[in-house]
Amino acid sequence: MSLSYRKQLAEDLPRWVAEGWVRPEGAQAILAEVANDGPDRQNRIVGILSILGAVLIGAGVISFVAANWQEMPRLVRLGLVVGMLWAAYGAGAFLFERGLALFAHGAVLVGSVVFGASVMLVAQMYHLHGNPPDAVILWAAGALLAGLLMRSNPSLVLGLLLVCLWGGWETQLREGVFWLFLPAWGVVVAAMSWRGCEYGVKLAAVALGVWIVSLGYTLPGHPRNEFVLAIGVAIGGGGLALQYRGQMLRPYGRLAVALGFGVAIAALLGLQFVDWRRELWSVIGLAAVTLTLSLAAVAWGVWTQDRWLMRAAFVAFAIEVVSLYARTLGTLMNTSLFFVGAGVGVIALALLAFWLNRKLGERMGASS
Amino acid sequence: MSFRFNTWLAMLIVAGTQSAVLGAMVVDRALLIQQGREIILDVQPVDPRSLFRGDYVILNYGSISRPGASLLKEVPKEKRTLFVTLRRAAEGWQPVATSEHYPDKVEADDVVMKGQLPRRYSRQVQYGIESYFVPEGEGKRLEKLIGKGQLKVIVAVDETGRAAIKGLVVEGQRVYDEPML
Numbered sequence: 001m002s003l004s005y006r007k008q009l010a011e012d013l014p015r016w017v018a019e020g021w022v023r024p025e026g027a028q029a030i031l032a033e034v035a036n037d038g039p040d041r042q043n044r045i046v047g048i049l050s051i052l053g054a055v056l057i058g059a060g061v062i063s064f065v066a067a068n069w070q071e072m073p074r075l076v077r078l079g080l081v082v083g084m085l086w087a088a089y090g091a092g093a094f095l096f097e098r099g100l101a102l103f104a105h106g107a108v109l110v111g112s113v114v115f116g117a118s119v120m121l122v123a124q125m126y127h128l129h130g131n132p133p134d135a136v137i138l139w140a141a142g143a144l145l146a147g148l149l150m151r152s153n154p155s156l157v158l159g160l161l162l163v164c165l166w167g168g169w170e171t172q173l174r175e176g177v178f179w180l181f182l183p184a185w186g187v188v189v190a191a192m193s194w195r196g197c198e199y200g201v202k203l204a205a206v207a208l209g210v211w212i213v214s215l216g217y218t219l220p221g222h223p224r225n226e227f228v229l230a231i232g233v234a235i236g237g238g239g240l241a242l243q244y245r246g247q248m249l250r251p252y253g254r255l256a257v258a259l260g261f262g263v264a265i266a267a268l269l270g271l272q273f274v275d276w277r278r279e280l281w282s283v284i285g286l287a288a289v290t291l292t293l294s295l296a297a298v299a300w301g302v303w304t305q306d307r308w309l310m311r312a313a314f315v316a317f318a319i320e321v322v323s324l325y326a327r328t329l330g331t332l333m334n335t336s337l338f339f340v341g342a343g344v345g346v347i348a349l350a351l352l353a354f355w356l357n358r359k360l361g362e363r364m365g366a367s368s
Numbered sequence: 369m370s371f372r373f374n375t376w377l378a379m380l381i382v383a384g385t386q387s388a389v390l391g392a393m394v395v396d397r398a399l400l401i402q403q404g405r406e407i408i409l410d411v412q413p414v415d416p417r418s419l420f421r422g423d424y425v426i427l428n429y430g431s432i433s434r435p436g437a438s439l440l441k442e443v444p445k446e447k448r449t450l451f452v453t454l455r456r457a458a459e460g461w462q463p464v465a466t467s468e469h470y471p472d473k474v475e476a477d478d479v480v481m482k483g484q485l486p487r488r489y490s491r492q493v494q495y496g497i498e499s500y501f502v503p504e505g506e507g508k509r510l511e512k513l514i515g516k517g518q519l520k521v522i523v524a525v526d527e528t529g530r531a532a533i534k535g536l537v538v539e540g541q542r543v544y545d546e547p548m549l
Contacts, residue, residue, distance in 0.1 A: 068423065070503045082390060086383045093379035115386045122390055126397040127424075127533040129498040131484065142386050149378040 006034045043102060050106035051154050058113025065121045074125045081121055085114045092150055108152040112143040116162075133169040136162055137184070144191055153197040160188045160200060164207050177218045181211055205259045213266040223275050229267035236260025243304065258309050261297050265290065265316045273323050283327070284338070290320045291342060295349060400532045404524030407479050408537060410460045411514055411521055424499040425510045427521060432481075433498075434491055435463045450493055451529055454479045470529060482529030495531045497523055513538060 009030065016022040022030075061084065069077070088111035095104035116139035122128070123135060140162035147155030167181035185208060192200040216228040239256025242249050268290045272283050294317040301310030325335060412428045435452060453465040455478050464478070465471070474480055483493035500521070502510060513519040520537040535542065 068501055068503045078390070078394070082387055085386060089379045089383040093375045096375050111383070111386075115390075118386075118390050119393070122393045122397070124501045125394075126401070127500050128397070128496060129494065130496045138389070142389070145385060146382045149382050150375075151378075 009034055047102045047105065050103050051109060054106040054109040054113070054154070057110050058117070061114050061117045062120070065117045065124065068124060074121075078118065078121055078125065081114060081118045085111055085118060088114055089146070089150065092152070096150075104150075105152045105154050108146055108150045109154045109158065112146045112155045112158050115139065115142040115146070131173075133166045133173070136166040136169065140166060140184070144188065148191050148195070151195065153192075153195055153200060156188070156192050156195060156197055157200050157203065160192070160204055160207065163188055164210075167211065171214065171218060175218075176220070177215060185211070202255065205255050206262075209259050209262050209266075212263050213270075216267060216270055223270060225267045225270040225275065229264055229271065232260045232262070232264030232267055234260070236264060254304070254306055254309075257300065258306070258312060261293070261309065261316075262312065264293060265320075268293070269319065269323065273327060283324075287320060287324050288342075291317060291346075294320065295346065299353070397532055400526050400530055401524045401534050404526040404530075404532065404534075405479060406534060407454070407456075407461055407523050407525060409521050409523055410517075411519055423503070424501045425514065427498050427500055427514075429495075429497075429521075432461065432463055432495075433493055435466055435493065437491075439463055439466050440491060448485050450483045450485055452481050452483055452493060454481060479525050480529045481525055481531050497521070497531050497533050500533060500536070 013022065013027040013030065017024050017027050061081065065077075065081065072080075088107050092104045092107035092111060095101070095107055119135050119139055119142075123130070140159045143155050143159035143162060147153065147157075147159055163181070163184045167178055167184070170178040170180070185204065189201060189204045192204060212231055213228060215231075216223055216225040219227065235256050237260070239253045239258075239260055242253025242256060244253075268286055272278065272286045272290070278286075294313045297313035297316070298310055301307065301313055321339075324338070409429050409432065412430050432452065432454065439452075440450075449468070451467045451470050452463050453467075453471060453474065454461045455464045455475070456462075461479070470482075471480060481495050483495045485491075485493060500510070510519065518539045521533060522535040522537060522542070523531050524534045525531045
């Protein structure tokens with residue numbers, strides 16, 4: 001529970017007690033429960049530290065491999081690294097069994113990183129040049145296996161990051177769309193959903209968004225931002241439908257709205273500012289669409305209490321305004337006119353919202 | 369009790385599978401080096417550090433890495449496998465033919481290597497033998513030797529065309545510093 005929430009309650013409760021809505025004992029009990037989040041927060045710190053420690057140990061093992069230290073025969077080095085792999089997973093199982101899950105996740109993550117280091121060591125032993133992304137996807141598969149079977153979400157997140165690295169690398173190598181990213185992404189998301197790894201699914205949504213946006217610059221005949229815009233609108237629309245009547249899938253609807261919004265905005269920005277051949281009037285038209293979409297997203301964020309969407313929408317609004325300013329609409333006079341016009345439009349929208357709210361309030365008052 | 373069993377079983381499967389994958393990679397390479405046909409290739413200077421794997425020297429095999437336009441008339445548009453037939457000449461091994469599939473007939477003395485065209489519209493063929501890993505700080509010495517033309521690479525090639533670095537020839541001396549394991 002956040003500090004601001006606790007503070008808010010401490011301010012509100014005495015008033016609610018005075019109004020007679022909450023009994024004094026109830027207020028005490030509520031404050032006591034809210035104050036009792038100490039152990040939870042400590043646990044989070046332990047978890048974060050344990051993961052950071054695991055990352056550092058993993059980096060140490062990778063550097064050991066990279067140093068290519070000749071004092072020790074290769075096979076001994078490989079034996080050492082594979083021994084560490086077993087020790088890490090063994091420690092993970094032991095710690096899970098002892099109920100020390102926070103440390104167990106760190107141990108499993110060490111195991112997953114050491115697996116990657118071992119793959120690199122074998123490649124180094126035999127001077128394997130090959131296709132470097134192949135080693136990355138092999139590593140990703142190992143991390144996913146460990147995350148799924150050992151029930152450890154940090155390893156799943158490592159798997160996701162590796163799949164992204166793999167996808168980006170292949171995309172860069174072939175200078176075109178790398179479609180295999182999609183099924184691999186699907187496997188990771190399925191694993192994360194099954195494990196209930198909420199932050200992982202969110203991260204995966206961001207990764208998918210970046211991939212979709214990249215389509216605009218990798219599809220044959222690029223830039224193809226209008227196509228990306230269509231995908232963004234479709235995802236956002238699907239998300240709205242899910243959020244409206246999605247039952248169990250409602251949380252995914254929320255995520256899809258944010259994803260679709262992000263993709264659509266990125267595509268719109270690309271259409272306006274990357275494709276320089278565009279005519280001025282069409283840039284202005286697209287700018288109007290972008291600003292309207294951002295405002296709609298702010299409204300939707302307020303309506304559904306989706307703070308992240310709201311923040312993202314504000315950022316999108318700001319980026320659009322700044323980019324537009326940077327591109328300068330011919331003369332500063334025109335720019336100034338545009339901003340004044342846009343400002344008046346936004347205030348008109350605010351008035352409309354105010355009026356709607358009051359109407360809604362009146363109707364609710366009448367019906368109760 | 370069932371949780372205890374599951375956790376340890378999961379651990380065994382994960383560590384076992386990952387070790388098996390690593391073992392398979394090692395055995396595959398060791399067999400290739402042991403059983404493949406041995407050829408010695410000239411290298412040309414290029415340059416380097418792999419983010420994860422440490423220092424290495426990039427090896428460029430001249431016309432083998434970049435077959436002439438007469439051999440490679442049409443550059444494939446997509447990433448594709450390419451088989452290059454090599455024949456020994458006075459100036460060392462030279463490419464004499466390329467094909468999309470392993471050639472049906474190969475002269476007894478010729479060697480076929482399987483390569484990839486990793487980039488679109490690229491004429492640069494990669495055989496997976498383009499990097500040689502060295503201890504930290506030793507890359508410069510080897511690069512100098514390559515610059516002087518005093519370094520050759522011993523490559524093992526199996527009957528499917530896969531190639532692996534088996535050793536180096538430095539200043540005419542055969543250096544077997546690539547143990548099989």
